[in-house]
Amino acid sequence: MLEVKIKSFRYVDISNKKEGKEILKDLNFNLEKGKHLAILGESGCGKSTLLHLICGLLHLDHGSILWEGEKLLGPNHNLVPGEPFIKLVSQEYNLMPFISVSENIASHLSRRDQEKDDERVSELLEVVGLQNFKDTKVKNLSGGQKQRVALAKALANEPELLLLDEPFSNIDTNRKNKLRRDLYKYFKANNISCITATHDSGEALSYADEVLIIKEGVVEAQGTSEKVYHNIHSAYQAGFFGEVTVLPSSLFSSDSISKEEILLPHQLVITEEKTKLEATVKNSYFRGKYYLIHANWNGQDVFFENYVKLKMGLTVNLAKK
Numbered sequence: 001m002l003e004v005k006i007k008s009f010r011y012v013d014i015s016n017k018k019e020g021k022e023i024l025k026d027l028n029f030n031l032e033k034g035k036h037l038a039i040l041g042e043s044g045c046g047k048s049t050l051l052h053l054i055c056g057l058l059h060l061d062h063g064s065i066l067w068e069g070e071k072l073l074g075p076n077h078n079l080v081p082g083e084p085f086i087k088l089v090s091q092e093y094n095l096m097p098f099i100s101v102s103e104n105i106a107s108h109l110s111r112r113d114q115e116k117d118d119e120r121v122s123e124l125l126e127v128v129g130l131q132n133f134k135d136t137k138v139k140n141l142s143g144g145q146k147q148r149v150a151l152a153k154a155l156a157n158e159p160e161l162l163l164l165d166e167p168f169s170n171i172d173t174n175r176k177n178k179l180r181r182d183l184y185k186y187f188k189a190n191n192i193s194c195i196t197a198t199h200d201s202g203e204a205l206s207y208a209d210e211v212l213i214i215k216e217g218v219v220e221a222q223g224t225s226e227k228v229y230h231n232i233h234s235a236y237q238a239g240f241f242g243e244v245t246v247l248p249s250s251l252f253s254s255d256s257i258s259k260e261e262i263l264l265p266h267q268l269v270i271t272e273e274k275t276k277l278e279a280t281v282k283n284s285y286f287r288g289k290y291y292l293i294h295a296n297w298n299g300q301d302v303f304f305e306n307y308v309k310l311k312m313g314l315t316v317n318l319a320k321k
Contacts, residue, residue: 038204268304
């Protein structure tokens with residue numbers, strides 16, 4: 001349904017018409033109808049820019065974005081920027097503060113059938129968990145509540161493609177967990193395609209059909225969540241899934257002297273046998289079911305999981321799980 005082929009994108013300084021730094025480069029992917037793509041990347045890597053390009057709010061000179069085989073022309077060819085079947089929930093929310101939650105959601109509806117529109121608003125209020133705030137003015141809501149209003153408003157006229165830019169960043173953990181389950185279930189049930197830009201790897205792994213990791217505007221990894229997680233090739237990629245330990249492969253095998261091992265905490269365990277990886281404990285961090293142990297080997301940070309707290313200064317032998 002969606003085909004994105006971006007050879008290069010740079011912002012242009014309107015005052016002198018000079019192009020700035022390259023933001024995106026050689027970025028290509030497809031998204032099937034009803035599927036969910038999660039884009040992982042650090043701040044400033046180009047995630048938001050990519051969503052704005054797909055939405056039609058930025059013009060793309062070097063590349064193409066197609067929907068059902070037809071090229072989307074962007075703001076240079078549309079009087080009103082954006083495509084009617086695509087909705088973007090940005091970090092700015094774009095809400096009207098002096099009217100109620102219900103009125104904000106209903107602002108995208110035709111209002112020709114009041115009863116039908118009221119039913120639609122009630123349905124969306126339930127999806128985002130704001131039934132008790134339907135008559136509250138948006139200016140009196142918290143940041144997290146405003147995010148939920150923005151989500152409901154984007155769904156009012158059900159889009160074919162929904163673009164979410166850090167959609168749960170201001171929502172508390174307890175509320176966020178249920179909201180994500182309810183929303184992504186709703187998207188699947190209604191065959192809504194979705195692209196989410198996020199820092200949250202847990203969200204990406206749990207709810208996305210595909211994951212795209214971007215670094216400085218270039219694709220670092222791409223594939224199903226399982227494929228991306230089990231094929232980590234850099235410390236940057238690993239950093240989205242936990243603390244990262246980078247060690248010489250020679251510690252684990254005599255055949256890989258010049259290579260590096262990139263390890264997540266669950267991939268190292270304490271062993272009673274003598275190993276080349278003898279590390280000294282620096283600290284223990286309680287994580288509920290286990291402790292995250294921060295240790296030192298030869299001046300390098302080492303992270304591993306253990307079921308009991310370890311004393312600072314304790315020396316342990318570690319092996320790959």
